[in-house]
Amino acid sequence: MDYAVTPAQAEFGRAFEDFCQRTIAPRAAQVDRDGELSRANWDDLAGMGWFGLYVDKAWGGTAEDVDWVMRALAEESLAKACAATFLSAGASVGLCGAPIQLFGSEALKARWLPGLASGATIGCFGLTEPDAGTDAASLRTRAERVDGGWRLHGEKALITNAPIADVCVVMAVTDPDAGHAGVTAFAVDLAGEGIARTAAYRKLGLRGSPTGGLVFDGAFVPDDAVVGTVGAGFLQAMQTLELGRISMSHFGIGIAEAAFDAASRYAVERKAFGKPIATRQAVHFKLADMKIEIDAARLMARKAAWAKASGQPAAEYASIAKLYATEMAVRCADRAVQVFGGWGYTDDFPVERLLRDARLGPIGEGTSEIQRELIARHLLDV
Ligand SMILES: Cc1cc2nc3c(=O)[nH]c(=O)nc-3n(C[C@H](O)[C@H](O)[C@H](O)COP(=O)(O)OP(=O)(O)OC[C@H]3O[C@@H](n4cnc5c(N)ncnc54)[C@H](O)[C@@H]3O)c2cc1C
Structure with a gap:
């Protein structure tokens, strides 16, 4: 490498x-x-x-x-x-x-x-439902066969861009008896009839990214909206999320970099007891730890990208990079708030927003818990 x-x-x-x-x-x-x-x-x-x-x-x-x-x-x-x-x-x-x-x-x-x-x-991607997130195999959204296509019934929840998107790749059950092989992906034109959008949720962070739900009440989707083949949706979703996890590691690295830059600048400018706080060992250690962890996360993310680029299995590396980089971003944003003291808790400075934004990382596109499960399964080959 x-x-x-x-x-x-x-x-x-x-x-x-x-x-x-x-x-x-x-x-x-x-x-x-x-x-x-x-x-x-x-x-x-x-x-x-x-x-x-x-x-x-x-x-x-x-x-x-x-x-x-x-x-x-x-x-x-x-x-x-x-x-x-x-x-x-x-x-x-x-x-x-x-x-x-x-x-x-x-x-x-x-x-x-x-x-x-x-x-x-x-565009948006509709996998999560009100009662199925981590447990993506228990989807309830159904697609029933009709003349010339399918009718969708069900609800998707917590979908990025749902309030404003034109198209959604929706995972729906086409064969309830077939388990993973009974899920199909449809590229659904959201202007169609029988589709309603919930109001955007009010969120802790990432407020400039609308998140909402989609309700399908018999919406018709033609056969040519099937992504690939009927029954391939679950596998396609997992492969899509593998790419998404590499991107989420960049999400974490980017937020952590912003936190590090803001904290480094502030530490030099802010004086306490007659000296910049940047002269204090307690501040040095925070900045040094941020730098170390950002570099480690970047190496993990590059390893995942290298595996993709060279056609090697990348799922394990993607999970490792996503897990580490997103948890690291929360730690770095939190340290940055501490370096800013009370001002870090106000929205006069960006670090409180960075902390709120970073918090999605260990949840979205597979929680940290499920990444640990996936990593362990790769290690143990079970
Ligand atoms: C801002 C935002 C944007 C999102 N965008 C999208 C999107 O575009 N498309 C989409 O499809 N989804 C999206 N999601 C949904 C997101 O992927 C899910 O929230 C996430 O996968 C977790 O699912 P859940 O919320 O149902 O939690 P649950 O699955 O109910 O999990 C709750 C807790 O239980 C733990 N848990 C569950 N099962 C296990 C297990 N087997 N072992 C150990 N712990 C477990 C989880 O780790 C978690 O801590 C988004 C969510 C947010 C907040």
Whole structure:
């Protein structure tokens, strides 16, 4: 494994970091207060070609021109600048776009990928239900066979972008007796009849990323909306989440970097007992621990990306990176709040938002508990 970043990767990463710090980061506090997706961020990301990084050229993207390291650098920069925007952008072109691109028919790709690649279409990924999150095999949303297609009945909950999305990759049970093989993925046009959206939830953090539910009351979906083949949905969801977990490790690294930068700057400026607090060993140790943990998380994330790029099994590395980086981000944001003292507890400074935003990491796309289970199962081969 080669840890060196090539000049082309470094230049690409710098350009994205500059863009994110110049354009996205200055809006992050207001986006959090507004509590809704920033269309300005979305449009500017589209202008930078962000969404296209994940989509093949045939469908309007630039995926062949970039590699895993470049996408990792871009994701870290965006998460550092505004984690809420990162989450919504990733759900659209990643969680929704990836299964369509990886498993969908040519017609399905032609229908949805150009819009997802340009940012004109907003996507979401519907796996979680009110009574089925970690236990994704106990889905209750049903798709029943009808002439020319399927009718969906059921409810999805806690779905990123559900309040505003145009399309959702919905996991539904097509054969209740077939277990995992009875789940099918459908790319559902959310403008169709029989589909209602719940109000957006009010959340601890990531308030600029709308999260909501979708209710399907006999919504008709044509046969050509099936992603790949009937019965392949559960496996597709797991493969999509493997990619999502690598992205979530970048989410953690980005937030932790933002916390580290803010705490380092503040420590130099803030004086107590006649000296900058940056002269105190207790502050040194916090900053040093943050730096060590960020570097460790980045190496784990790069290992997962390297496994993907070289066609090796990556599920275990993705779980390790996701678990460590997201828990690390909570620790780093918490340390940053401590370095800021009382001011860290106010929204005059960004660190309280970083702590709130970071807290999703150990929950979303497979909780820390389930990552530990998955890692242990790989180790024990059970
Ligand atoms: C902001 C946000 C955005 C989200 N976006 C999406 C999205 O776009 N699409 C989507 O499908 N979902 C999304 N989710 C849902 C998210 O993936 C789930 O919340 C998560 O998988 C946990 O499921 P749950 O909430 O039902 O918790 P539960 O599964 O009920 O878990 C509750 C607790 O029990 C623990 N637990 C459960 N089973 C086990 C076990 N076997 N062993 C040990 N511990 C266990 C869990 O780790 C957790 O601590 C989002 C959630 C949030 C908060």
